[in-house]
Amino acid sequence: MRNILLVILFGFFSCIISAQVNFRANLSKSSLGINERVRVDFIIDKDGDNFTPPEFExxxxxxxxxxxxKNSWINGKRSYSKTYTYFLSPIKKGNFKIGQASIQVGDEIYKTMALNLVVTSAVDKPLNPNDPSYVADKNIHLVAEVSxxxxxxxxxxxxxxxxxxSxxxxxxxxxxxxxxxxxxxWSKNINIKNLTVENGTYKGEPYRYVILRKTVLYPQKIGELSIEPLVLDITVQTPSNRRDFFGQIINNTVNKxxxxxxxxxxxxxxxxxxxxxxxxxxxxxxxxFVTSSKKELLLxxxxxxxxxxxxxxxxxLFAFPSINLPQSLEVYEPERSEKxxxxxxxIRxxxxxxxxxxxxxxxxxxxxxxxxxxFDPNDSKYKTQTSIQNYINVKGAITNNSRIENNAEDRASNKVDLMQYGNLSFKTKTKFKKINQQIFFYSKIFWVILLLPFTILFIILIIQRILNNKKNDKNWIRANIAKKLGKKYLSDAKKNIDNKTKFYEALDKAMMNYLKSILLFDNSEYNAKKVRESLLNKSVSLKTINLLEDIFNNCQMARYTPFDTVDMDNDYRRAxxxxxxxNNEIK
Structure with a gap:
C-alpha cells in the first residue's frame, strides 16, 4: 500500500513540474563596445500571447x-519553444540593465529576470574583407555638407x-x-519630392549618392553653435564570394x-x-517700394x-517699417500679405x-x-533703401480752422462709423434700381424655385431605386467590394513605396481586386490563362494584357530580385x- 501511494505522489509531482512554464532571457554577450551590437532572446517553452518587451533604455x-x-517530437515526447529576438545598439557607455519582459499563458502572466550588460569604449574589430559588416562600413557613408x-x-x-x-x-x-x-x-526644411540617385565621387572614388534632406538655417546666437547629427539605420546588401545555381553573385544582407x-x-x-x-x-x-493707388481723389x-x-x-525676423502721415489723413491698420x-x-x-x-x-x-x-553679408556692410516722395491731391472744399473745430464731433462720429467696417474698400459708384420692377410672385424665378425641390426629390427617388436594385445583385456587390479593396491596396502601395516587401504585396492585391471587379471571378477560379481569355473576350488589346503580366511577374519576383526605389516608382506608375x-478598352 505504501509503495502504491509513493508511485501516485511521484507521478502527481512529475505532472506539476512538467506543467510549469519556463520563460527566460538570454544575451549573446554580457559585455560589448559602444560600436558593437548585442542579441537578446526571450524564450518560452509554452505557447503564449500578449508578449511585452522591456523598454530597452x-x-x-x-x-x-x-x-x-521550434516544435519537435523525440521518442514520443513533444518539445516546443518560441523565441522573440532583438538586436540592440548601445547609445552610451556604462552598466545597464535589460528589464523584464512579460507574456500571458492561459490566465497567468510570466516575466523574465532582468539582465546586466556592460558597455565599454569602442573596440577594434578584425579587418576581415569577407565580413559583410566590414564591407558595409567601407562602402556606405552619410555626409552633411554645410554651405x-x-x-x-x-x-x-x-x-x-x-x-x-559604392x-x-x-x-x-x-x-x-x-x-x-x-x-x-531658425530652421526651414526644403521639401524633396522624389529621391533621385546620382553619380558622384567620395574621397576621389566613384560613388552613387542620394540627397535625403535639405535644410536652411538662420543662426540666432553668436559664438560656436552645434548641430546634432542625423543618424540612420540602413539595410545594406554586400556582395559575397558565393554564386547561385545560375552563376549570379549571392548578396549578404546586414544592418548598419x-x-x-x-x-x-x-x-x-x-x-x-x-x-x-x-x-x-x-x-x-x-x-x-512705396506706391499709392491714386494720385488724385475727391474728399x-x-x-x-x-x-x-x-x-x-x-x-x-526683423521689424517692418511703418509710415508717419499728417493728422488730417486718417490711417487704418494695414493688411499684410506675404509671398x-x-x-x-x-527665404526669397x-x-x-x-x-x-x-x-x-x-x-x-x-x-x-x-x-x-x-546688412548685406556679401559686402559685409550696412545699406539703406529710401522711397521716393509721393504727393496726393485731394479735391474738394477747403475748410477753415473754425469750421474744422465746429465739425470735430461730426468727424469723430464718422471715424467711429468707418472703424466699424474695418478695412473694407470704399464704394465710389452708385447702383441704380428700376422704379417699375417685375413682381416676384408668378415670375419665372418664382416657378423655378417652387418646382425645383420636387424635381430634385423625384431624381433622388429614381437614383435610390437603381441603387436598391444593384444592392440585390450579388455580382454588383462583389465587384463593388473588390473595387474598394483595389483602391485601398493601391493607396497602401503608394504609402509603402520605400518598403519593397509591403509595396509589392499591396500592389499585387490591388491589381487582383481590380481584375475581380471587372471580370467577376472568385479567388478559387483565378488563373493567369482564364484572366487572359476573359480580357481578350472583353476586347482588351494584347499589349495591355502583356503589361498586366509584367506587373504581376515583378510582384512575384520582388522577394528574390533586389529592386530599388526607382523600379517601384516605375511599377506604381505603370499600374x-x-x-x-x-477601362478605356474593355467592352
Whole structure:
C-alpha cells in the first residue's frame, strides 16, 4: 500500500513540474563596445500571447522583433519553444540593465529576470574583407555638407545630407534613428519630392549618392553653435564570394548604423561700425517700394498706400517699417500679405503692408520718404533703401480752422462709423434700381424655385431605386467590394513605396481586386490563362494584357530580385496607366 501511494505522489509531482512554464532571457554577450551590437532572446517553452518587451533604455533597436518557433517530437515526447529576438545598439557607455519582459499563458502572466550588460569604449574589430559588416562600413557613408561654417548672425546657411553608396553595394531600406537638432537656429526644411540617385565621387572614388534632406538655417546666437547629427539605420546588401545555381553573385544582407557627425558653426556678430540707429535686424539683400493707388481723389474717397519689401533674407525676423502721415489723413491698420518661398539660398519673396487712408480735408499732401536699413553679408556692410516722395491731391472744399473745430464731433462720429467696417474698400459708384420692377410672385424665378425641390426629390427617388436594385445583385456587390479593396491596396502601395516587401504585396492585391471587379471571378477560379481569355473576350488589346503580366511577374519576383526605389516608382506608375488602359478598352 505504501509503495502504491509513493508511485501516485511521484507521478502527481512529475505532472506539476512538467506543467510549469519556463520563460527566460538570454544575451549573446554580457559585455560589448559602444560600436558593437548585442542579441537578446526571450524564450518560452509554452505557447503564449500578449508578449511585452522591456523598454530597452540606453539602447536602440536596430533589428527585431523577429519570432521563431521550434516544435519537435523525440521518442514520443513533444518539445516546443518560441523565441522573440532583438538586436540592440548601445547609445552610451556604462552598466545597464535589460528589464523584464512579460507574456500571458492561459490566465497567468510570466516575466523574465532582468539582465546586466556592460558597455565599454569602442573596440577594434578584425579587418576581415569577407565580413559583410566590414564591407558595409567601407562602402556606405552619410555626409552633411554645410554651405558656410562662419556666417554672420541671421545670415542663411544650408545643410545637405547625402548618402553615398559604392557601385557594388546596394541599399534596401533605411529608417531615421535620430533627427538633427538645430538649437539656436531658425530652421526651414526644403521639401524633396522624389529621391533621385546620382553619380558622384567620395574621397576621389566613384560613388552613387542620394540627397535625403535639405535644410536652411538662420543662426540666432553668436559664438560656436552645434548641430546634432542625423543618424540612420540602413539595410545594406554586400556582395559575397558565393554564386547561385545560375552563376549570379549571392548578396549578404546586414544592418548598419551611420551618422552624419556633429557639425560646429562659428557665428560672427554684426559689425558695430556703420550700424544705423534705426537698424531692425534685417540681413540679406532687399528692395523697398512705396506706391499709392491714386494720385488724385475727391474728399469723399479713400486711397491705398502699399509698403512692400522684396528680396532674399531673414524675412519675419526683423521689424517692418511703418509710415508717419499728417493728422488730417486718417490711417487704418494695414493688411499684410506675404509671398515667400524657401530655396537653397534662403527665404526669397516679398512682404507687403497695405494701408487704407481717408483724407479729412482737401489739399495737397506729401507722403514722407520711408527708409529701410539692412546688412548685406556679401559686402559685409550696412545699406539703406529710401522711397521716393509721393504727393496726393485731394479735391474738394477747403475748410477753415473754425469750421474744422465746429465739425470735430461730426468727424469723430464718422471715424467711429468707418472703424466699424474695418478695412473694407470704399464704394465710389452708385447702383441704380428700376422704379417699375417685375413682381416676384408668378415670375419665372418664382416657378423655378417652387418646382425645383420636387424635381430634385423625384431624381433622388429614381437614383435610390437603381441603387436598391444593384444592392440585390450579388455580382454588383462583389465587384463593388473588390473595387474598394483595389483602391485601398493601391493607396497602401503608394504609402509603402520605400518598403519593397509591403509595396509589392499591396500592389499585387490591388491589381487582383481590380481584375475581380471587372471580370467577376472568385479567388478559387483565378488563373493567369482564364484572366487572359476573359480580357481578350472583353476586347482588351494584347499589349495591355502583356503589361498586366509584367506587373504581376515583378510582384512575384520582388522577394528574390533586389529592386530599388526607382523600379517601384516605375511599377506604381505603370499600374495606374494599366488601369486607365483597361477601362478605356474593355467592352
Amino acid at each position: 540606453n539602447f536602440r533597436i536596430v533589428a527585431g522583433p523577429s519570432q521563431s518557433i 558656410k561654417t562662419n556666417p554672420y548672425l541671421n545670415e542663411p546657411i544650408s545643410i545637405v545630407y547625402k548618402l553615398y553608396v 557601385p557594388d553595394t546596394g541599399v534596401n531600406n533605411w529608417r531615421e534613428l535620430d533627427a538633427p537638432r538645430y538649437a539656436d537656429f 548604423t551611420v551618422s552624419a557627425g556633429k557639425i560646429k558653426v562659428q557665428v560672427k556678430p554684426l559689425p558695430e561700425m556703420g550700424r544705423p540707429n534705426n537698424f531692425s535686424g534685417a540681413v540679406g539683400k532687399f528692395d523697398l 469723399s474717397e479713400a486711397f491705398q498706400l502699399d509698403l512692400e519689401i522684396k528680396g532674399n533674407g531673414n524675412f519675419n 515667400l518661398t524657401t530655396n537653397f539660398k534662403g 519673396g516679398s512682404i507687403k503692408d497695405q494701408y487704407t487712408i481717408v483724407p479729412s480735408s482737401a489739399g495737397k499732401y506729401s507722403i514722407p520718404r520711408i527708409s529701410f536699413n539692412y 495606374l496607366e494599366l488601369i486607365t488602359l483597361i
